[in-house]
Amino acid sequence: MNTDPGEKRPFGDLDDDDDDVFASKKAKTKVEESAPGAATGMILSLRESLQDCKHSLASCQVELEAAKSEIEKWRSAFQNIPAVPSGANPDPVSVISYLSNLKSSEESLKEQLEKAKKREAAFIVTFAKREQEIAELKSAVRDLKTQLRPPSMQTRRLLLDPAIHEEFTRLKNLVEEKEKKIKELQDNVAAVNFTPSSKLGKMLMAKCRTLQEENEEIGAMASEGKIHELGMKIAVLKSQNNELRNQFDVINVCSTTKIILCYTSHSRFFWLFYLPALE
Numbered sequence: 001m002n003t004d005p006g007e008k009r010p011f012g013d014l015d016d017d018d019d020d021v022f023a024s025k026k027a028k029t030k031v032e033e034s035a036p037g038a039a040t041g042m043i044l045s046l047r048e049s050l051q052d053c054k055h056s057l058a059s060c061q062v063e064l065e066a067a068k069s070e071i072e073k074w075r076s077a078f079q080n081i082p083a084v085p086s087g088a089n090p091d092p093v094s095v096i097s098y099l100s101n102l103k104s105s106e107e108s109l110k111e112q113l114e115k116a117k118k119r120e121a122a123f124i125v126t127f128a129k130r131e132q133e134i135a136e137l138k139s140a141v142r143d144l145k146t147q148l149r150p151p152s153m154q155t156r157r158l159l160l161d162p163a164i165h166e167e168f169t170r171l172k173n174l175v176e177e178k179e180k181k182i183k184e185l186q187d188n189v190a191a192v193n194f195t196p197s198s199k200l201g202k203m204l205m206a207k208c209r210t211l212q213e214e215n216e217e218i219g220a221m222a223s224e225g226k227i228h229e230l231g232m233k234i235a236v237l238k239s240q241n242n243e244l245r246n247q248f249d250v251i252n253v254c255s256t257t258k259i260i261l262c263y264t265s266h267s268r269f270f271w272l273f274y275l276p277a278l279e
Contacts, residue, residue, distance in 0.1 A: 130189040137182050144175055167248040170241065 148171055187204070 127189055130185060134182060134185055134189070137178060137185070141175060141178050141182070144171070144178070148172070148175070161251075163244050163247050164251065166244050170244075 148168070
């Protein structure tokens with residue numbers, strides 16, 4: 001008797017079906033009695049297939065749980081992004097737009113990184129040039145020190161003359177100025193990585209404040225009319241310096257040609273005596 005899926009079957013039909021089931025079971029029993037070995041093999045194969053199905057079902061459940069946990073992780077991760085409102089589930093469109101914005105920001109950051117690398121390369125070239133300048137200045141200072149280091153007896157004789165002593169003092173001051181310039185160049189090289197919070201940055205800021213105070217003092221002096229007086233003093237000192245330099249050059253020439261130079265401090269007449277070379 002055929003029935004619809006939503007209808008209930010009467011008890012008579014159930015009894016008929018039970019009779020049919022028992023009848024089929026009896027037929028199967030007869031078949032099994034006729035072929036017991038084939039039935040046993042079929043049962044074993046069915047059990048094995050059942051075990052395989054159980055194992056595959058367990059693995060599928062494990063994979064399902066892992067997928068659910070992964071989806072939950074992604075959902076919780078995307079709930080914290082600014083594109084998703086608080087307390088709302090992440091929308092795929094907003095997430096995709098957020099990811100595209102992240103990609104564009106990543107590209108802009110890459111461009112900034114390339115620009116920073118180019119600036120770094122330029123700083124490295126500048127640093128190498130500054131190091132070369134420092135090496136050249138150090139070599140010049142060494143040459144000056146070598147030139148200003150005559151034998152001890154000759155040094156004593158030369159230093160007895162006030163004019164030579166004055167010129168020696170000037171050259172010594174010049175060497176000190178060169179060393180200060182080298183120190184300033186080294187500070188400039190180190191200032192490439194200048195930060196206001198670093199030790200060098202604090203020193204430079206203090207130096208800038210000192211220079212500002214000195215500039216203010218110079219401005220005050222200029223307002224009082226002292227610049228003209230200082231300029232006159234500088235001109236007098238320059239003329240004296242040129243005169244002493246000329247005398248020093250003449251003394252150097254005399255020392256190479258074995259000539260004694262005599263002069264007075266109140267006159268500009270010179271007396272030259274030639275000394276023959278001692279055998």
